Amino acid sequence: MTAALEQPLLQVRGVTKHYGARLGCGDVSFDLWPGEVMGIVGESGSGKSTLLSCLAGHLPPDAGEVRFDVDGSLRDTLQLTEPERRRLHRTDWAFVHQHARDGLRMGVSAGGNVGERLMAIGARNYGEIRSQAADWLNRVEIAAERMDDRPTAFSGGMQQRLQIARNLVTGPRLVFMDEPTGGLDVSVQARLLDLLRGLVREMGLSAIIVTHDLAVVRLLADRLMVMKDGRVVEQGLTDQVLDDPQHGYTQLLVSSVLQV
């Protein structure tokens, strides 16, 4: 066993968030190991997006710790100074939004969108930035001649793939995804899932994927967490949870999937 596998990449302990008197998510704890993909499923309003925002540092939780492996030691990201946290967001972390518009600069060309993270960490050679951007556009199957077009001229699926390229270009170790396939039609979804699965396996990424689509987690996730009313009601290996659901809500969720 290598040293990297002796401790988790991300350790979450007792994360709780209230919206006034109402519970957003309550007392969530789990470990995420390097190279592992974790799925979080649940119905709308179950607190899965709140949890993801708390983990990614977009929302301050009321209680709990989110420890991330920084240079070999686990550090509570909620205690990091703001420059350290923003650096983490530019380098080791990535966030794929449900709506590509939230994660892209719509007034900047596709190449510029991908290059932004490189320039943010100090790349100052135009030729190198451009060739890396071209390489990543190619990997997410965006044609090279679209490189100088703005994302406003792209279809929904292309925008989502562009957002993924923009996030992965700096080689992050942990990717947060909020409904990455939401709002796309099924054939485009299938392509995007294929692409994501390839990239995750190839780069050895760890990822946390929030979705309400069980097919997505079946394809991508190693482990699964089921949430209801802000609480985790069941977690385990994906196939185990989906094929032999124990909790009543999970059983309902699995049986609700339409069979074609």
Place this chain on the structure above:
Amino acid sequence: MTADQYNFAYLDEQTKRMIRRAILKGLAVPGYQVPFASREMPMPYGWGTGGVQVTAATLVPDDRLKVIDQGADDTTNAVSIRKFFERTAGVAVTEATTEASIIQTRHRIPETPLREGQILVYQVPIPEPLRFLEPRETETRKMHALEEYGLMHVKLYEDIARHGTIATAYAYPVQVEGRYVMDPSPIPKFDNPKLESPAIQLFGAGREQRIYALPPYTQVVSLDFEDHPFDPSRADYPCAVCGAVDSYLDEVITDDAGGRMFLCSDTDYCGQRQAAGHTGTEGAP
């Protein structure tokens, strides 16, 4: 109201103290935008209300003031601001760069090199260099505080991707002493190398309520890429009136058949050269 009923240089003494404090802070932190309580001035926003307030706070009775607008001493904006201070402060005025102790400028740096002891006051429309990329003021302040300037290069990247070269020709962003990224006001990028100067340079933005400053001999670097270095470009002609080949030129359309001529935008510099006997193709013999 007659001229002697104005306080010296129009503004009241408390306001001038407040502006001087902002100027001193700006000089202490070169390139940092200091907020100040900008006053209503008897002129519209966009006509130099920021520059006028900085000049008013800096003037003393034995100063000699020069005002230029796009390099020229004789355009509306320059003439009216010069008259304004002649009337409200009673200071001496001049059109010669070498004789002036304070120069208020709109969008140019004089061709004649400035010397120690002179003060150059810029009129600034939008002081925030990141504004067109990031509309949130809270975010741009944070970016300045944490030195996150990658976004500025995204703008230059877009220029090259679209035009093959950095097409930003004015208000070209600079980094001051390796720290703050600053908008040098809409001067042509031809003037950027002159920002490293023995004179004090003060920038006033009236509507946006910001003052920033460059102390003498401050390092000012124009941003660029390693493989697309900064180029202070200039129209490739001599001045038609004085024959200068080292000055920034205005293009003047002379007829509707494509006729044009190029002449110095700095009227004082052009005049000095003509007085010294230089002539161009269109100059009077």
